[in-house]
Amino acid sequence: MFSDRATVQVEAGRGGDGSMAFRREKYVPRGGPAGGDGGSGGDVVLVASESLRDLTALRFNPHVRAPAGRAGEGSSKTGANGPDLEVPVPVGTQVFTEDGTLVCDLAHPGARVVITRGGRGGAGNIRFATATRQAPRMAGVGEDGEARTLELRLKLIADAALLGFPNVGKSSLLRRISNATPKVADYPFTTIEPVLGIVESPDGHQLTVVDVPGLLEGASEGVGLGHEFLAHLERARLLLHVVSLELDLDAARNGFSVIFGELAAHGHGLAERQRLVILNKLDLLAPDDRGTYLDAFAAAIADSRLAADEGVVRDDGGRPVVLGVSCATGEGIDRLVAALHRYAPAREAHNDPDDGLADYLVYRPGIGGSDRFRLLRAEGGYRITGIDDVAVGLDPDDPADAAALNAALDERGVLAALRRAGAATGDEVRIGEAVLIYGAEDRR
Ligand SMILES: Nc1nc2c(ncn2[C@@H]2O[C@H](COP(=O)(O)OP(=O)(O)OP(=O)(O)O)[C@@H](O)[C@H]2O)c(=O)[nH]1
Ligand SMILES: [Mg+2]
Structure with a gap:
């Protein structure tokens, strides 16, 4: 839980x-x-x-x-x-x-x-x-x-946050790059609560990365589990948008846009946040086809008319960076860790x-409030100082005035304080010039 x-x-x-x-x-x-x-x-x-x-x-x-x-x-x-x-x-x-x-x-x-x-x-x-x-x-x-x-x-406070559809390999990735060991399984919503991991760079710098449950279309309105967890992305400086390799490029691009749409709908700056695109499950393609696919995917998301590449980390030529990795074989993981440290540099103390x-x-x-008062224990009862004004002009023997006074004392916490101080029925309570008798009907 x-x-x-x-x-x-x-x-x-x-x-x-x-x-x-x-x-x-x-x-x-x-x-x-x-x-x-x-x-x-x-x-x-x-x-x-x-x-x-x-x-x-x-x-x-x-x-x-x-x-x-x-x-x-x-x-x-x-x-x-x-x-x-x-x-x-x-x-x-x-x-x-x-x-x-x-x-x-x-x-x-x-x-x-x-x-x-x-x-x-x-x-x-x-x-x-x-x-x-x-x-x-x-x-x-x-x-x-x-x-x-x-x-x-x-x-949650993390340097970077993983996000993407369920089952794309977010948790597998966190296991690869950090000390955390979130559960990995071949069904959606394996991860049901956030998991934080610490990623160390070769030179010893540490970053925290959070893995959250997968997002679905409509997550920002409560579909799936994503809604509650989008808030945990808000404080990450870098988003790691994980996409699973799909042979149909159009489907891959549409999925990418859907996730972006949820970030934009959630607000809180998530749409503009720096986002590193990671294409996982590269092992499903023949080695010779991988480079071509990554290029085609980068071109496809840049070409999207939905502005889904807003915030995406780009290379010197202005093209979206798409890091291909395989959590199954470890391919591309070192480059990913290097990119992580480059785009979410360790925070200064x-x-x-x-x-x-x-x-x-x-x-x-x-x-500065007006309700400060002091309670003194005096012979025969109590004296209250600091709020003399409440009793001025009121006649405690008049039922309407007494009720008003009672309400005012209750509101300022005086009755509660008297009760806690052990006041008993019949005790005298003096406020300024007024002398009241503490009564059982004061008790609530
Ligand atoms: N072939 C292949 N399978 C992978 C790779 N990475 C992850 N998987 C498999 O994909 C499935 C889902 O992996 P998870 O890491 O649980 O995915 P997730 O994105 O955390 O899923 P949720 O927690 O449900 O959102 C598992 O069966 C993994 O073994 C990969 O690089 N290659
Ligand atoms: Mg998971």
Whole structure:
């Protein structure tokens, strides 16, 4: 199974609560406050890992939660921070919000994106001491960690991608030129999921080549398997268009045009992408006829009125290059590997900071938002700061106002935060001047 999509619910760790504690020493009758701050909750961090092939692991574990911070303790001890939770994803994973906005693209190995921030720890009661309030009975409650639903989509990253009709010998070719060993058989759709191989040049440079399921006419609209996999060609710099030798040249050319039509229909620049034409199964022709056939095929595709040769790699004379090979005998394979390295030269190590791809990124959708609030644990209940405006002008004893207030608090996440902080029915909740009573009907 190969999964190139997963929907995940990510939740960063909640901050630890601040402590409400006092010094107790033998000869200090009324020690001052000594409650330390809570630690912050762990972030959730996506990390692009070369050891993952696809998103299957996340599909089966779509809930990702970072550990909470520890509560502060007496003797002014700060609680430990919750450790960050690192979630490995395959290189080439793109992250989208639920409404389809691209958040980041983890296209480089080792790229890291902080996808949700842990909540801040609550302040210990030491921080509430003032000249007139020397024994504060109040401590901050840890903030909730950020939570969101994200859609992950994998688009494989390879230097070159094989494409063509089923059964033309794409997998046989990958076996010949790389370390990969995809299944080869004499029926269409032997390959049902992408396979990556590493091709080494004689001078030691390495390239990655991806083999995808064969394409059919209509693939871009969902015929066969090709539709889902066309997306995995998008990030290849060079396409390797494999054609199987057919004695009828017209049929061979038409097939070539059909595949081009699917690339063009898919879009994303596939039609214009550099494309190297490979004619496989050359062993089916008598040795003397091979050169003539290759020339005739090159002329036929250049002559096509369907622009199917757009993007095709050409020789110095402007004629399409058609590399004849036989995966059965190995003929032409060395030339093909050389051409591969020539037209898809090894990428320089990633060093372009402006390519829009994440190396280290902190995703902050809520920054500057008005919904930040702090929850304090106070004697008799809780105090909420930072959102005094929600209660202004509303009378909690009036049912309509109370309902509006309830909805506003729910929307800003205050009710959820109170619930998580352990609020019980009857607890007082103060917002600015307003005093509310936390009730069971608040629970959902
Ligand atoms: N005679 C001959 N047969 C070949 C050659 N290359 C591949 N074949 C045969 O062609 C058939 C299909 O080969 P595959 O490599 O599985 O083809 P594919 O394009 O990966 O096929 P799908 O995965 O179904 O899209 C197998 O029976 C291979 O043995 C070749 O150079 N000469
Ligand atoms: Mg195959």
